[in-house]
Amino acid sequence: MPVYTITTAASTLDGQTKANLAAAITEIHSRVNHVPSTYINVVFNELPADSVYTDAQPAQPLLINGWVRTGHPDDETSQLLAEVANAATEVTGIPPHRVLVIIQNSPAHFAMEGGRALPNPGEEQAWLAAQ
Secondary structure (H helix, E strand, C coil), rough: CEEEEEEECCCCCCHHHHHHHHHHHHHHHHHHHHCCHHHHHEEEEEEEECCCCCCECCCCCCCEEEECCCCCHHHHHHHHHHHHHHHHHHHHHCCCHHHEEEEEEECCHHHHEEEEECCCCHHHHHHHHHC
């Protein structure tokens, strides 16, 4: 259900670092939003070095864009944001000033998985049982 897209300049992260970051994000999201880890998708998008800029200069930021369903409490979303940002720095060694994490949301019914609109937060078990 949730999707985290991580964008970097090519060769910024090696395979093991990607795996470690995906595991950290999965654990954090599962724990904070109270959902099974099987729901969580993490995708890495690597762009050529000349395609990533900060302040109009070539750069190597770590950009993490997460999508979640509307309805999670604000304090949990703030916790999710902070923990993902901290994990990104810990796992990758990229300093905090080069890490940008954005958590976006929309109503669950604006997303579809397996041919069905997603359930609202708290309705996951019924949604799974109807599968």
